[in-house]
Amino acid sequence: MTKQRPRIVASVTVDLVVLTVRDDQLQVLLIERGKEPFLGHRALPGGFLREGEDLRQAAIRELGEETGLDGSRLHLEQLHTYAAPDRDPRGRVVTIAYLAIAPDLPLPHAGTDARHAVWTAAGPYLEGPDDLLAFDHARILRDAVEQARTQLEYTTVATAFCEEQFTVSDLRHVYETVWGYRVDPRNFHRKVIGAAGFLVPTGERRLPDLGRPAALYRRGQARLLNPPMLRAEDKRGPGITPAGPA
Amino acid sequence: MTKQRPRIVASVTVDLVVLTVRDDQLQVLLIERGKEPFLGHRALPGGFLREGEDLRQAAIRELGEETGLDGSRLHLEQLHTYAAPDRDPRGRVVTIAYLAIAPDLPLPHAGTDARHAVWTAAGPYLEGPDDLLAFDHARILRDAVEQARTQLEYTTVATAFCEEQFTVSDLRHVYETVWGYRVDPRNFHRKVIGAAGFLVPTGERRLPDLGRPAALYRRGQARLLNPPMLRAEDKRGPGITPAGPA
DNA sequence: GGAATAGTGTCTGTGAGACAGTATAGG
């Protein structure tokens, strides 16, 4: 009963949305394309799936090749798959988007084995027109950022933006930067300290340039934040949105 | 820098997890495979992506061909993509899983153009060993059901299990069946009636065999349920789970 | 009247939002 005639064979790529918080901005790792199509345009790092590889393995490999980051040590999560027939002029290409979250790491210098990937403020690409990025990458970036914003509400992934040791203020700064608005420091402190398994005190302290030293923490074992820390209703997008990207 | 040598070309399939609530059970639509591999085994409906098709279009088409259901009228949502190198003995096959939610609809009879798809209690496949279903479909089904359970918490999709008109009791029955435990009728009623945009009263009533008639509602425009209706902590899986399927 | 289902009211504890105050560092 399954008609086998117009079956499709497609190339499969894995594209990465690598986010970090840097210079008080939500930034994304972009590369400049060195060949057609979209030569010279900015794009998400990514590449073709290879023989014997799982999707996650491909994501980690591409991350290393194109950005020099060690994906096996980052938060890495599959997001959504894009397969519109005309999304790549070269032919039928199915792309699985992955979200990676990293602390503010130094990138290897351009000219090494890694491509010249650069941290870039995500804001303009979220608001601006789609053709600021190659292919449908603007759409993919928007979906990924919305996913990251939602995940901060329900999970403890915000710690993935932080170094191994961090303060409550560091963590709050992540929330404020990703969500794009200020969060009450007192209520935030009470919430994250009270959430079992979110933070583990290391006993150490960090001295700021000025002011009282802050206690340092490591991530706890909990992955879900329950009850969640919901964004203010009027500060996120329209209240009526489908559950996932279409 | 992108090495093009061991690139992969893969077949792309869309597999569907179609859920309904039927006979006080969470049920899933399964087909019996008519050919190798896994001939005679039960499997999720699905099939190959075709020329010029988007993923959603393919999902709707397969749904019609294999089950006779009209996918364009159901809740349909992309879930996750599976691409382990050995997941299909025929070669490299990448599968995008879709979740469909339907009311308790009558299926077309076997022998028509549609395959003999049958509603089957999902429970045994969630608990049992993986080889009760073809390929990695048991894994896909588990991921989908977990996703559906979570969605009931944060969205209004529970209405997708109901007919056009339904009572608050019908809706509560969906929650109880999908979650697998009883929900307090009074608190549930207060919650869903109070949530703006969840339910729209039709003004009509439905007479049960015995007891007071119940008011009928239609789905409202709201897609997100805010604040969410969270499951009891001790009645769902382990509290420490990754945000999405790996 | 009884039985069964639909719907409302009330109390209580938890937790979020708002805001004031205390603690500890450097200068």
Add this chain to the structure above:
DNA sequence: CCTATACTGTCTCACAGACACTATTCC
């Protein structure tokens, strides 16, 4: 002392969980 940052305390309101009562139908 002042300033800046870290952290704690308190009040109020919204809401979830628990439970009792009233309402409307068929018999």
